[in-house]
Amino acid sequence: MEFLFVSDLSGNKNSGAAGSLITIGNNLEKLGHSVDYIWKKEKRLIKNLNYYRFFELPFSQYKQIKEALALKDYDAVFISQPHAWYSVKRLKSRYPEMIFINRSHGWELRIDPITWALEPVSRLKKLFNKLTLFLLKHCSYFTIKHSDAILCASTDDAKFIREAYPRYKSKVYSINYGLDDEYLNIPLKITKPSKTRFLFVGQYIPRKGIKDLQFAFKELASRYSNFELTFIVNAESKTQVEADFVFIQPEALHVLPWMGREELIKLYHENDVFLMPSYGEGFGKTTLEAMACGLCTIGYKDGALTDLGKHLENALLVKVGDSEGLLDCMEYALVNPLKVKAMGLQAYKDVQKLTWQQTSTETASLVANLIQNRKGRIRSLKQSIEVSPSLSG
Numbered sequence: 554m555e556f557l558f559v560s561d562l563s564g565n566k567n568s569g570a571a572g573s574l575i576t577i578g579n580n581l582e583k584l585g586h587s588v589d590y591i592w593k594k595e596k597r598l599i600k601n602l603n604y605y606r607f608f609e610l611p612f613s614q615y616k617q618i619k620e621a622l623a624l625k626d627y628d629a630v631f632i633s634q635p636h637a638w639y640s641v642k643r644l645k646s647r648y649p650e651m652i653f654i655n656r657s658h659g660w661e662l663r664i665d666p667i668t669w670a671l672e673p674v675s676r677l678k679k680l681f682n683k684l685t686l687f688l689l690k691h692c693s694y695f696t697i698k699h700s701d702a703i704l705c706a707s708t709d710d711a712k713f714i715r716e717a718y719p720r721y722k723s724k725v726y727s728i729n730y731g732l733d734d735e736y737l738n739i740p741l742k743i744t745k746p747s748k749t750r751f752l753f754v755g756q757y758i759p760r761k762g763i764k765d766l767q768f769a770f771k772e773l774a775s776r777y778s779n780f781e782l783t784f785i786v787n788a789e790s791k792t793q794v795e796a797d798f799v800f801i802q803p804e805a806l807h808v809l810p811w812m813g814r815e816e817l818i819k820l821y822h823e824n825d826v827f828l829m830p831s832y833g834e835g836f837g838k839t840t841l842e843a844m845a846c847g848l849c850t851i852g853y854k855d856g857a858l859t860d861l862g863k864h865l866e867n868a869l870l871v872k873v874g875d876s877e878g879l880l881d882c883m884e885y886a887l888v889n890p891l892k893v894k895a896m897g898l899q900a901y902k903d904v905q906k907l908t909w910q911q912t913s914t915e916t917a918s919l920v921a922n923l924i925q926n927r928k929g930r931i932r933s934l935k936q937s938i939e940v941s942p943s944l945s946g
Contacts, residue, residue, distance in 0.1 A: 554920060555626065556581060556588045559618055559640075560633035560656075561610055564592040569838070570633065570658035573706075573730055580913035589625070591617050603681075607688045611639035622648060629920045631656040631704070638695035645699060652923045655700040659835025660710040662693045662717070664760070667833045671759035697721045701923055704916070706730050706836035707856045728916060729860055730836050731909035735814055736845040741901060742822065743847075743894060748805075749780045749887050752824035752848070754817070754839045755831075757790035762830030762853065762879075767797055769880040774800050777887050783807040783824065785817070821846035825893055826886050830879050831855055841907065844868075844900035849893045851882045861907075867900035 558578055562571040571592075578588035594613060599605040618630065618640050629652040632640060641653045669682045697703055697718050705711045705727040715722035755761050770782060782801060784794050788810040798806055812820070821827075827843035827850045834840075834856030841857055843850060844867065852858055853873040862868040869885060871878030886893045 554586045554628040554917065554924075556586060556920075557591065557618070557621060557625075557627045557630045558588060558633075558656075559591040559614065559630065559637075561593045561606075561614065561636070562633070564590060570835075573658065573838070574631075574633070574656075576731075576733070576909050577913050577916060580909045581917060583910070584913060584917060586917060589621065589627075591621060603685055606634075606636055607692065610634075610636045611692075615640040615643055618644065622651075627651060628924060629654060633658060635661055635689070635693045635696045638692050638699060641699040642695065650924075650927060652701045652920055652927065653699070654702045654704050654920070654923075655696050657703060657705045657710055657835065659833070660693075660705065660713060662689055663710060663713040664833035664835070665689065668758075668760045671764075671832060694718070697724065700724065701927070702726055702919070704728060704919070707834070707860055709855055709859050710835060726919060728912055728919070729857070729907060730838055730841065731907050731912040732841060732845050732904065733814070733909065735818065736842055737905060737908065739818065739822075739846060741847045741898070743898070745890065745894070746825060747779070749826060749890055749893065750824040751780060751782045751826045751828055751851075751883070751886075752785070752820070752843070753783070753828045754785040754843075757784070757786040757794060760832050762832060763797070765830045765874075765876040765879055766828065768876050769883050770798060771800050772880055773883060773887065774802075777884075778802070778805075780887055781805045781807065783809065783820070785809050785811065785820070787811060817842075818846060821848060824848060825890070825897065826851055826883075828852060829858060830876075832873055841904055844897075844904045847897045847901040849886070849896040849900060851879065851886060853879070861904065863899075863903075865896070867896050867903050869896070 558574050560571065560574060564571055566572050566575045581588050597605055597609060599609045631654045633656045635655065637655050645653060666686065698721065703714055703725045706729060708727050711725050711727040714725045757763060773780065782805060786794060791808045794808045821843055825848065827848040829837060829840050829850055829852030831837065831853060837857040840850055844861065850858065850862060850868040852870060854862060854870045855873050858868060858870055862870050864870045869882035871882060
């Protein structure tokens with residue numbers, strides 16, 4: 554089959570969502586399919602990101618896709634972000650046999666309002682957020698209405714969309730992300746460390762539960778000394794992290810910059826607990842990677858942890874926003890290091906079959922089924938048109 558992947562992202566294989574698209578594309582090609590890409594334009598007219606997303610992106614993206622479809626026939630077009638509504642609306646009637654899928658890496662209408670609620674904002678910013686929410690609802694509704702399918706990476710997003718738009722719930726699917734080959738069947742060294750070693754990997758932003766981690770570690774630091782905490786964040790956040798966690802002894806707090814995959818895998822192995830108290834994730838690939846390296850994850854039940862996490866079996870989980878429960882889980886980890894190691898080992902076993910090849914195979918199967926269903930509807934429509942004159946006579 555011929556696929557076209559469209560996204561307003563830079564085509565960087567090492568970045569989050571773009572990297573996922575490229576990896577899925579590479580695996581589809583290994584299965585014998587063909588994949589082309591349309592990435593973010595180098596230049597845009599509107600500099601403000603929100604204004605650009607609503608008032609320029611839908612129309613510039615439509616132009617990009619229209620030009621690509623004029624040059625090549627595709628079986629399916631995957632468009633990321635909910636600003637795809639205009640392209641799908643305009644192009645579906647011109648290409649009735651082509652499948653248009655909206656590829657979500659995190660449904661903005663579910664996650665953005667949560668993010669706004671965590672950040673202190675002025676009255677003007679609140680008004681701006683309300684306008685953004687209105688426009689986002691508009692884009693999301695028409696994207697769902699006109700797309701042939703909505704493909705999510707987690708059941709949390711899929712469930713949200715189905716409940717928000719019950720009329721279109723049959724269009725919504727979820728296929729989990731997979732592991733890169735480097736993370737599969739990694740030999741584990743089971744040791745009993747003298748301290749429990751906690752690890753955070755990700756953006757240092759409120760949505761990732763930073764305030765909740767501050768609260769929990771402040772409590773733990775007043776009662777325990779048998780732990781270390783490591784952050785892997787962008788280099789610009791180092792000073793802020795050190796200021797926010799100043800109550801932790803300097804020798805127990807480590808703040809490291811982004812690193813290559815080989816270094817990251819080594820660091821996963823040097824820790825015991827992966828921290829993921831996120832208030833909203835499209836999936837959360839780092840959670841999957843940490844599990845593949847034998848770490849027990851402590852966090853909020855969202856994204857990958859909804860689909861893969863099992864409380865007291867391979868992770869320690871509480872509902873989103875339960876900072877007291879998060880503290881209890883972290884204290885449990887400090888008091889029960891051997892149980893934490895056992896949960897990490899179970900996590901390792903549970904994720905070994907989650908490969909990108911499997912993700913790509915399921916994606917191709919979904920498209921094939923959608924194409925088959927489309928052909929069936931077209932045949933039925935043609936037959937009804939042919940039969941109609943004789944019936945009326």
